[in-house]
Amino acid sequence: MEPITLNWYLALSAVLFIIGVLGVLLRRNAIVILMSVEIMLNAVNLSLVAISQALGETSGQILVFFVMSVAAAEAAIGLALVIALFRRKTSVDVQTLSLFRR
Amino acid sequence: MDITFYFPPLADYVATFPMLVLAVAALLCVVVDIFYNDAKGVAILAGASLLVTLLFEAARLSLPPAKALYGMVYVGGTASLVNMTILFSGFLTVLIAQPYLKRLGRNYGEVYALLLVAVVGMMALGSAANLLTLFAGLETMSVCLYILTALVREKDGAIESALKYFLLGAFSTGFLLYGIALIYGATGTMDLSDFADRLASTNAGVMFWGGTALLLVGFFFKVSAVPFHMWTPDVYQGAPTPISGFMATASKTSAFAAMVLVLGRALPSAQWQTTVAIVALLSMVIGNFVALAQSNVKRMLAYSSIAHAGYVLTGIASATPEGYAGALYYLLVYTVMNVGAFGVLAYLEHDNRQGDTQTVDSLAGTGQRYPLLGVVMAVCLFSLLGFPPLAGFFGKVYVFGPAVKSGLAWLAVAGVLTSAVSAAYYLRVLYVMWMKPSPDDAVAPQFEGVPPLAAVALAGCAAFLLLLTFTPWVMDAAVAFFRDVPAAIVSLP
């Protein structure tokens, strides 16, 4: 079997990224949207690590650390906002975010 | 490698002094808040640290631009200008927000800690010399702003707008990050100064241009340019009013500055100029025309801020150092007038008790009842409109002029025409404030007037805009400084 080249990683990452984007666009549950965003970020992490490894240059992997901590911070804030929304509306459906829609 | 490489020289600490001071001040704010529970002390600490760093950056304004901390951030020169704009916005916001939040019973110490951390993130974003700094700064800023938006969490709409901002913001972060990854894959570097060389030596393929497109999407979202503007009105309406002013000015300034650094320095302009010009046109047209239809004042200002993003993008689309300098000048002026306008609205909320549902009609007669607020609003709105002798007018000259020189005359014409349209909604607010009589039942409920510090800040906004126009030596100094800015942008290391 031939070795797995950079292109395979990039293709997998692109597919994951598109799955994440579709999840954000199609799902209505705020928590599922949050999870889809995390899929997008992790798809990018995969590319960054693969590219970094292929180039033999470390800044991509350093960026991955930042992305991971940012993803954690975003998850914490996202969950807090979803809980606050649930307390007001007893629903986490983003379609209920309609106060400003006329 | 030499050991001394690992110790950043003292000069680096001096050069990044504002970021360090503000980061430490933010931590101190948390300490003071948890151990002494003294929100007033925290506000003073935050205001003082912002003022000190503002003066420090002002002193570094004339230094030649350089890099610090292993080539991660730009310091001095134009970077100082951008940082000054951000710090100015933060400082005015602290002065205006403190009494406002106190009235709402929301004067938490955390607000100021978050504000300071957001300012640090903005400064990192606005002076990023590396995609890593850019991402870290952008996210530091965004995460703090998500929380600040939801500050008044019992109010209808605050959580909604924060959640909307958060979900769309995180979504756009994903695009921006994917763009960074692709550009990194195509060039093998994250250092903005290396892009030009790498692109010259290798053939920029689909990966690089795909990455650039995704990066642009992320930036357009953060500066709320059409068609990535949908979140803006909802978020500005739901957030506490002074915070909306802060978001509309400081976060846009830093994102635009980063855009200038990435697009202007690192990428050949032929490839992105048309895209940016079209986005600028759409922002100006849609921002101004939709603003006409708004009855809610904060939504109106939100759409006006979309239009102003279009004006700034016009300067960037010209793809010349003069255009970038014009964009930076415009951002400075725009920051002052928008912080002023949102500040006035914040205090008028206390008069008519309408909170975030404040409509244009509800402002009837407020100009006569509160002359200070009325005058400041008049100066800010005339300047936003670009009325000839005011600072906003010169801002428009500085962004439209370079666009004409770069062969984008159609864009400049569109800008001037849509500015004329904007007169309709800006002047309507002033007309209602000054000419319409107060309704008969207009009691001034529990309104003791504008608190002294906020009054100073608001008067300061108006004075700044007037000084820039009517005082010859300030004008000369500004012109002389901005004449050097294009050269400084060209000579960035």
Place this chain on the structure above:
Amino acid sequence: MLASFIPLFLQILMAAGLAYTLLIAAKKLGPKRPNAVKTMAYESGMDPVGTARDRYSVKFYLVAMIFIVFDVEVVFLYPWAVTFREFLTRSPQLGLFVLGVVGVFLAVLTLGLVYDIKKGGLEF
């Protein structure tokens, strides 16, 4: 180049097919005589307490959020720990400096923890 993956795909297909066949066979062929004790949820031999679909208290989310943040910050300690010895052997002075750097990082995290405790984030 895809041809080299054909054995892998075949194996995946066979594995899925076998699992599916066994499930169907068990359902079709097995005798079904349910009673109350048999259908009871299995909780290590104990009698089940309440329904399995209970909602968790929102307090657990708070703990989860705090956990996520502090847990992930540990990723910054791994690269530090791996390279620390190298710095130390190069020069003790440098080692001390690098130790100080991570000390600042941990101090900021600790401040966050103190904030959580003071604000009652960890109380029940």
